[in-house]
Amino acid sequence: MNRRIVVLTAVAIAGAALTGPARAQVEIQWWHSMTAVNNEWVNDLAKDFNASQKDYKIVPTYKGQYFESMPAAIAAFRAGQAPHILQVFEVGTATMMASKGATVPVGQIMKDAGFKFDPAAYIPAVAGYYTAPNGQMLSLPFNSSTTVFYINKDAFKAAGIDASKPPATWPEVALAAAKLKASGHKCPLTIAWQGWTQLESFSTWHNVELATKGNGLKGLDARLVANSPLHVRHIENLANMAKQGLFVYKGRANIPEASFVSGECAMITTSSGFYGNVKKNAKFDFALATLPYYPDVPGAPQNTVIGGASLWVLAGKKPAEYKGVAAFFNFLSSPEVQSASHKRTGYLPVTTASFVLTEKSGFYKENPGTDVAVNQMVRKVTDKSRGIRLGNYVQIRTLEDEELENVWGGKKTAQEALDSIVKRGNELLERFEKASKGG
Amino acid sequence: MAAEKRVTFRSPWLPWALLAPQLVVIALFFFWPAGQALVQSLQQSDAFGTSVQWVGLENFRNLWNDETYLASFATTAVFSVLVASLGLSLSLLLAVFADRVVKVSGLYRTLLVWPYAVAPAVAGVLWLFMFAPSVGIVSYLLREWGFEWNHLLNGNHAMALIVMAAVWKQIAYNFLFFLAGLQSIPKSLIEAAAIDGATPWRRFWTIQFPLLSPTTFFLLVINVIYVFLDTFAIVDAATSGGPGKETAILVYKLYYDAFKAMDLGASAAQSVVLMFIVVIFTVIQFRFVEKKVNY
Numbered sequence: 001m002n003r004r005i006v007v008l009t010a011v012a013i014a015g016a017a018l019t020g021p022a023r024a025q026v027e028i029q030w031w032h033s034m035t036a037v038n039n040e041w042v043n044d045l046a047k048d049f050n051a052s053q054k055d056y057k058i059v060p061t062y063k064g065q066y067f068e069s070m071p072a073a074i075a076a077f078r079a080g081q082a083p084h085i086l087q088v089f090e091v092g093t094a095t096m097m098a099s100k101g102a103t104v105p106v107g108q109i110m111k112d113a114g115f116k117f118d119p120a121a122y123i124p125a126v127a128g129y130y131t132a133p134n135g136q137m138l139s140l141p142f143n144s145s146t147t148v149f150y151i152n153k154d155a156f157k158a159a160g161i162d163a164s165k166p167p168a169t170w171p172e173v174a175l176a177a178a179k180l181k182a183s184g185h186k187c188p189l190t191i192a193w194q195g196w197t198q199l200e201s202f203s204t205w206h207n208v209e210l211a212t213k214g215n216g217l218k219g220l221d222a223r224l225v226a227n228s229p230l231h232v233r234h235i236e237n238l239a240n241m242a243k244q245g246l247f248v249y250k251g252r253a254n255i256p257e258a259s260f261v262s263g264e265c266a267m268i269t270t271s272s273g274f275y276g277n278v279k280k281n282a283k284f285d286f287a288l289a290t291l292p293y294y295p296d297v298p299g300a301p302q303n304t305v306i307g308g309a310s311l312w313v314l315a316g317k318k319p320a321e322y323k324g325v326a327a328f329f330n331f332l333s334s335p336e337v338q339s340a341s342h343k344r345t346g347y348l349p350v351t352t353a354s355f356v357l358t359e360k361s362g363f364y365k366e367n368p369g370t371d372v373a374v375n376q377m378v379r380k381v382t383d384k385s386r387g388i389r390l391g392n393y394v395q396i397r398t399l400e401d402e403e404l405e406n407v408w409g410g411k412k413t414a415q416e417a418l419d420s421i422v423k424r425g426n427e428l429l430e431r432f433e434k435a436s437k438g439g
Numbered sequence: 440m441a442a443e444k445r446v447t448f449r450s451p452w453l454p455w456a457l458l459a460p461q462l463v464v465i466a467l468f469f470f471w472p473a474g475q476a477l478v479q480s481l482q483q484s485d486a487f488g489t490s491v492q493w494v495g496l497e498n499f500r501n502l503w504n505d506e507t508y509l510a511s512f513a514t515t516a517v518f519s520v521l522v523a524s525l526g527l528s529l530s531l532l533l534a535v536f537a538d539r540v541v542k543v544s545g546l547y548r549t550l551l552v553w554p555y556a557v558a559p560a561v562a563g564v565l566w567l568f569m570f571a572p573s574v575g576i577v578s579y580l581l582r583e584w585g586f587e588w589n590h591l592l593n594g595n596h597a598m599a600l601i602v603m604a605a606v607w608k609q610i611a612y613n614f615l616f617f618l619a620g621l622q623s624i625p626k627s628l629i630e631a632a633a634i635d636g637a638t639p640w641r642r643f644w645t646i647q648f649p650l651l652s653p654t655t656f657f658l659l660v661i662n663v664i665y666v667f668l669d670t671f672a673i674v675d676a677a678t679s680g681g682p683g684k685e686t687a688i689l690v691y692k693l694y695y696d697a698f699k700a701m702d703l704g705a706s707a708a709q710s711v712v713l714m715f716i717v718v719i720f721t722v723i724q725f726r727f728v729e730k731k732v733n734y
Contacts, residue, residue, distance in 0.1 A: 074701065099486055252679060398695070
């Protein structure tokens with residue numbers, strides 16, 4: 001009996017000794033929304049960081065899609081159970097920025113932990129988007145994407161069109177679509193993320209404002225101006241193409257992407273993050289190209305708008321934990337890690353150094369088209385093209401969907417629908433401004 | 440002379456103690472959240488709740504000024520009338536047939552009850568698959584017959600799609616109750632009518648249907664509540680309220696504003712409105728429709 005107690009005590013002591021150092025390790029919770037190949041990528045980042053040092057342990061957890069993980073984190077925050085790091089999509093950026101007591105700026109975190117952190121190292125369109133009007137970077141750019149144009153080269157060849165030069169302008173797109181249709185193609189062109197690609201990115205690409213106040217970057221009193229003659233002209237053009245069967249509407253968000261991969265639709269505008277999917281699943285030859293534009297618009301093409309997500313640090317944690325967050329962010333910011341991530345996922349290289357590194361490695365030569373998105377973004381941005389950051393953006397995206405559907409279905413003219421987007425959107429913006437000012 | 444039994448308790452606390460579990464459940468799962476909704480409907484806050492301000496009735500004013508919200512009342516009316524009437528009549532029809540089936544009736548009934556186990560979101564996705572414009576099997580067949588199905592842009596098609604999914608989902612539940620109701624009607628009544636020469640049609644309308652009225656009434660109340668409060672997942676999965684706002688019923692907008700847009704004030708105001716509508720409907724049903732019910 002006595003001996004057993006001794007043995008048990010010894011085991012307990014040994015156990016305590018073994019878990020001792022592990023307990024000293026600070027755990028950092030990271031909630032994200034990456035699935036499939038990108039989920040593996042996130043897990044590998046955490047694994048590499050954890051192996052590189054002993055003080056901190058990053059624990060990545062998948063918390064559902066973007067629009068699910070954000071409410072989950074907000075509910076957790078209200079209950080005092082928030083994660084340290086939260087991945088938030090660009091549409092949620094204004095909401096995060098307006099919730100002042102809930103987040104800690106990344107610049108602050110890095111400074112407190114004694115790491116060098118230079119926002120100027122980031123691609124201007126990326127850094128500008130996540131920086132507050134006072135110049136402080138609020139969240140860490142993580143997976144950034146933009147809008148690009150994909151064509152099915154086999155379908156082009158079958159229709160007798162030169163597939164080596166994808167249409168660069170909207171008139172050329174219409175011409176190619178007409179030829180595809182004449183050759184019997186049922187769906188020459190489709191559009192994914194219609195609000196993002198045809199209104200938001202369309203605006204920055206043509207250097208016109210979608211909303212005042214630098215598209216919302218300069219203040220909460222921004223209002224939509226998406227019913228300008230150029231916007232109306234473009235949506236009217238698309239409506240006409242829809243009527244002639246040149247553009248076929250396939251649904252909201254990224255749902256239309258499936259119709260491109262299957263070969264049903266020959267051209268699509270969507271996210272640069274779609275590249276991995278096409279490369280893996282399409283059974284035809286394809287090409288990436290820049291987003292089409294109108295050649296007669298002065299200043300076009302400018303640059304396309306940023307999408308994707310960034311990492312936010314939530315408030316109310318211990319200083320030691322914030323040090324760990326800073327160390328992890330420092331690890332993520334190295335050009336080597338960023339370049340590897342860019343090659344692996346197709347997301348943009350978010351710093352200039354990582355872009356240069358990727359170029360030197362010869363990656364873009366071996367994988368033609370992968371630099372299209374980068375070239376669209378690595379440009380000097382204007383006040384009209386830096387990015388679009390609006391309050392209640394989730395609802396604004398939805399009402400863009402609703403009103404554009406009314407145009408494609410022939411229920412409203414382009415002018416009526418865009419006027420309605422402006423009117424309904426501005427009500428949401430006013431309400432957001434009011435809610436954020438209070439308290 | 441109705442033999443109503445009244446139990447009198449000698450101790451004053453015992454009845455309360457016996458009621459307590461039920462009261463606690465109701466308070467926790469109904470009164471507390473309902474009270475929270477009422478409070479939140481008078482507030483506006485940012486998503487994290489770090490700044491909260493009292494705005495009085497502004498959330499409600501915003502709703503009345505929102506044309507799309509008012510339009511969704513009409514959408515909800517169309518949707519609920521279609522779902523409740525189709526759901527009740529189809530399941531009654533199926534129950535009457537099932538009641539007459541002699542062979543393998545167990546199998547037949549099990550199959551009819553199955554859909555009830557399917558989650559609303561899954562039901563939505565299931566029907567969406569069958570009717571997907573380019574790959575759906577049903578839309579393919581329709582195209583073969585020269586009917587261009589496109590619920591992505593045609594509001595009537597979209598409405599038809601969510602009505603089908605919602606009805607299909609609820610038929611099992613209605614069927615179960617109708618079948619039980621039919622089987623509790625004494626066979627002697629029907630046999631007596633048959634001997635008197637009443638046709639099956641006549642027997643149904645003069646004997647079975649009136650005797651079923653308590654069941655029908657109960658199901659009407661349940662179905663209306665189902666349509667108003669429980670169908671957002673079907674809409675979310677099948678149409679997301681589109682095209683435009685043609686299938687955005689009240690409860691879908693509420694779900695969307697709360698869980699996707701995180702506008703708690705606006706959605707709380709909507710839930711208060713919806714709560715009142717359902718309460719009013721239920722009161723009307725108990726006041727007026729119940730009078731026509733023979734127990």
